[in-house]
Amino acid sequence: MKIKNLLLAILAFNGLGLQAQTAMKKMPESTLVTQPQWAKNAVIYEVNVRQFSPEGTFKEVTKALPRLKKLGVDILWLMPIHPIGEEGRKGSLGSYYAVKDYDAVNPEFGSMDDFLVLVKNVHANGMKIIIDWVANHTSPDNKWVKEHPEYYLKDKQGKFIPPVPDWTDVIDLDYNNAQMRAAMQGSMILWLKRADIDGFRCDVAEMVPMDFWTNTRKILNNVKPDVFMLAEGEKPELHDAFNMTYSWKVYHALKGLCRKEEGKDMNHLCRVIDAERTDYPQDGLRMFFTSNHDENSWNATEFEAFGKNAKASAVLAFTLPGMPLIYNGQEAPYDHRLKFFDRDPIEWNKYMYADFYESLVKLHKQNPAINQWNNKGSLEWLIKGSDKNVMAFMRTEGKNKVVVVLNLSDENQEAEIKLPSFAGFKEWFTGNLLQNGNLSLPPNSWRVYVLNQ
Numbered sequence: 001m002k003i004k005n006l007l008l009a010i011l012a013f014n015g016l017g018l019q020a021q022t023a024m025k026k027m028p029e030s031t032l033v034t035q036p037q038w039a040k041n042a043v044i045y046e047v048n049v050r051q052f053s054p055e056g057t058f059k060e061v062t063k064a065l066p067r068l069k070k071l072g073v074d075i076l077w078l079m080p081i082h083p084i085g086e087e088g089r090k091g092s093l094g095s096y097y098a099v100k101d102y103d104a105v106n107p108e109f110g111s112m113d114d115f116l117v118l119v120k121n122v123h124a125n126g127m128k129i130i131i132d133w134v135a136n137h138t139s140p141d142n143k144w145v146k147e148h149p150e151y152y153l154k155d156k157q158g159k160f161i162p163p164v165p166d167w168t169d170v171i172d173l174d175y176n177n178a179q180m181r182a183a184m185q186g187s188m189i190l191w192l193k194r195a196d197i198d199g200f201r202c203d204v205a206e207m208v209p210m211d212f213w214t215n216t217r218k219i220l221n222n223v224k225p226d227v228f229m230l231a232e233g234e235k236p237e238l239h240d241a242f243n244m245t246y247s248w249k250v251y252h253a254l255k256g257l258c259r260k261e262e263g264k265d266m267n268h269l270c271r272v273i274d275a276e277r278t279d280y281p282q283d284g285l286r287m288f289f290t291s292n293h294d295e296n297s298w299n300a301t302e303f304e305a306f307g308k309n310a311k312a313s314a315v316l317a318f319t320l321p322g323m324p325l326i327y328n329g330q331e332a333p334y335d336h337r338l339k340f341f342d343r344d345p346i347e348w349n350k351y352m353y354a355d356f357y358e359s360l361v362k363l364h365k366q367n368p369a370i371n372q373w374n375n376k377g378s379l380e381w382l383i384k385g386s387d388k389n390v391m392a393f394m395r396t397e398g399k400n401k402v403v404v405v406l407n408l409s410d411e412n413q414e415a416e417i418k419l420p421s422f423a424g425f426k427e428w429f430t431g432n433l434l435q436n437g438n439l440s441l442p443p444n445s446w447r448v449y450v451l452n453q
Contacts, residue, residue, distance in 0.1 A: 036226035042074035072361030085139020091341020199228030407441035
């Protein structure tokens, strides 16, 4: 379909006319989102193509697919793959999120054919692939600037403006413009049809009007019914259009506890985890993580964030009801903040944490008590709000049970868990049997006891 006809079709589908930007609305009783079967119990892996290898190309990501499949990855999320603007560029290579052309690939990463080969091989390995989509803004030299300057917000002097003052390499789009909305949706459709990708991770989703996402969801569902949408945001209303949202609150509560920040104790963390169960729709997926490109580049590596509790924090992320994320390099492990605007390849260090993550992935995917993937999944507290920075909870599915115990303190701790019976529980990582409820926990340690029946 020619782009002009595609835009007209989208406008007709939307029935939009000009619509003012709207605030997030109350979560509806019903939702457009149905979780695809392949997303349930899945593990997502974020790929920073530029830093993934010394070459920084799609071809190198393709070569790594057998390793990622062995790790247990189900969904690859690629940071933006589009050409990067040159006007206002930061650093030598610029920000991936300053998109110059929504319909092309960044030549830094390879050709369109290279990307299509990557997608084909992802699918051949039984995985899915989603790409980062930057709907809120573009680079100042995006092709729309000359062709459709009316697509952008402007100040009183008629100058283009950034969405945030510090984001000097991008300019803000105007969601009052129906033609711009349709053009954005048209580009998303082109990627589904041309490349056969499986969905989108949508950058700063909360900065884009919610009605755009709900309309877009309807349109994309008509193209690919099982399209997967990840929102960079965590407002519950986003689940009206998105399969999954970020659990920033759990990340920051856990990070604050590990850093001994005021008010960020075990009581606070447990309250935040409880809120996950009440504040979000039952079928809404929440993404848990100990790192991602934003945290890694701008704030802290997982080792800076969680210190000696880095592994214990990953255990928590993989055992809460939701989908865990692995950011490339965590399996190395690579304790380094990757540069954002320049080449800074990961040093893979013989993948020394690969076995640890493989074991967590198997637990997450194979155990019926853990792989209750959404908020319908059980979570019963055994130790909650401990002043010793110890927590314990049990997840259950039928006769299958998993007990997770974390000592997030820097001291040895004695903890007692109470169960009707301890028979048959085996520690996931060591194979040791659980003899009774009295546990001696070394500093910064974890225990995961599994009962499969």
